[in-house]
Amino acid sequence: MNAGDDQGAGTHTGSDTDMSAGEALAQIGRVRRSVGRSAAAMGWLYLVWGVAALLYWPAMFFASSPIPRIAGIAWLAMTALSFVYAYSLGVYGHSRLHSRVALVWVAVMVGVALFGYYVMPERPSGWWVAAGLAAAVAAAVPVLYAAWRLRPWDGAR
Amino acid sequence: MTESGAHPRHDLDQLIHTPVRLSIMAALAAADNVEFRFLRDTIEVSDSLLSKHMLTLEEAGYVKVEKAFISKKPGTWLSLTPRGREAFREYVSVLEKIMKGSPHA
Numbered sequence: 001m002n003a004g005d006d007q008g009a010g011t012h013t014g015s016d017t018d019m020s021a022g023e024a025l026a027q028i029g030r031v032r033r034s035v036g037r038s039a040a041a042m043g044w045l046y047l048v049w050g051v052a053a054l055l056y057w058p059a060m061f062f063a064s065s066p067i068p069r070i071a072g073i074a075w076l077a078m079t080a081l082s083f084v085y086a087y088s089l090g091v092y093g094h095s096r097l098h099s100r101v102a103l104v105w106v107a108v109m110v111g112v113a114l115f116g117y118y119v120m121p122e123r124p125s126g127w128w129v130a131a132g133l134a135a136a137v138a139a140a141v142p143v144l145y146a147a148w149r150l151r152p153w154d155g156a157r
Numbered sequence: 158m159t160e161s162g163a164h165p166r167h168d169l170d171q172l173i174h175t176p177v178r179l180s181i182m183a184a185l186a187a188a189d190n191v192e193f194r195f196l197r198d199t200i201e202v203s204d205s206l207l208s209k210h211m212l213t214l215e216e217a218g219y220v221k222v223e224k225a226f227i228s229k230k231p232g233t234w235l236s237l238t239p240r241g242r243e244a245f246r247e248y249v250s251v252l253e254k255i256m257k258g259s260p261h262a
Contacts, residue, residue, distance in 0.1 A: 021166075021255035024179055028249065031183035034199050039188050087232070090195025093188035 039093030043150030045082055046101070050144035052078060053109075057136035061116055061124060097149055105142040112139045165254040172217055173248045177202055177210045182245045185220065185237045193233040211235065219244055 019027075052075070059071040086092075112135045124132055173182050180200040184191055197207050214220040219241030223234045237245065 019174065019176060019179075021252045024174070025249070025252050025256065027176065027179060028183040028252075031180050031200065032187040035184045035187035035191065038195065038199075090192035091188045092190040092234075095189045 035091055035093070037152075038089055038091045040150045040152045040154070041089055042086065042094070042098070043147045043152035045085055046143040046147035046150065047152075049078070049082070050140040050147060053140040053143065054136050057112060057116070057139055058132060061120055061132040061135075062129065094150065097146060101142050101146040105139075108139055108142055112136070165251050165258065168247075168251045168254075170244055170248045170251075172213070172219070173245065175210075177206060178214060181207070181210055181214060182219070182237070182241070182248070185235060186242065186245050190223075190234045190236045193235060196235060214241070217241075 056071050056075055060068050063071075115135055116132075120132060121128055173179055177200065180202075181196065184196055184199055193207070197204060200207075202210075211220060211222065215222055218238055221236050221238050223236070225232050225234055
């Protein structure tokens with residue numbers, strides 16, 4: 001495109017690269033969407049952890065042996081796989097959201113674990129079942145919130 | 158026209174205003190950290206071309222390069238420095254000024 005071209009006269013940048021302002025902005029938009037999609041893929045991980053928390057705590061509170069042990073091993077395996085998945089994405093964004101969610105989630109998980117260990121009876125029934133389920137939901141909320149914030153299902157944004 | 162009478166294109170940072178370096182800066186501006194191979198695949202360039210442009214941006218103080226090992230696998234993570242982020246923000250602002258001044262914008 002030449003500087004004198006009627007079509008590009010206003011947006012031509014006069015650079016040796018012959019890239020107009022419109023082309024540059026379009027390229028920025030393309031790259032931004034592509035990177036944004038990959039960064040938002042962490043949302044899938046949060047969603048999986050949210051569902052896992054909803055299953056994990058009822059398994060720990062109410063199920064009989066060996067299910068709590070299996071749940072514990074699965075939890076550790078998921079933690080390792082999560083690091084691999086996060087690293088394989090090759091992009092890390094939304095660091096403020098990640099750090100806040102991680103902080104809140106760890107605090108809630110510790111709280112739920114202490115509740116299960118010190119407060120919950122050995123064989124819960126009645127309202128204790130409701131309390132255990134409520135604790136599981138509370139443990140899932142921070143990560144489900146993060147998944148909702150990232151909305152990986154939205155695709156290109 | 159700007160206040161000085163010059164076309165805003167004169168304010169464009171020529172270090173950024175090349176297709177590859179523009180793409181690198183746009184990718185890094187959209188995230189906190191980006192891995193070298195991810196960036197290479199996203200902007201569709203060869204390892205050597207990306208390395209060459211990264212070096213230019215690193216020397217300008219726009220980009221920070223960090224090596225990390227995860228599960229014994231080496232990785233190179235790239236990010237914008239505060240100076241690079243500011244330069245890119247300014248660059249985009251100049252592009253927008255040019256577009257506003259265009260009858261075709």
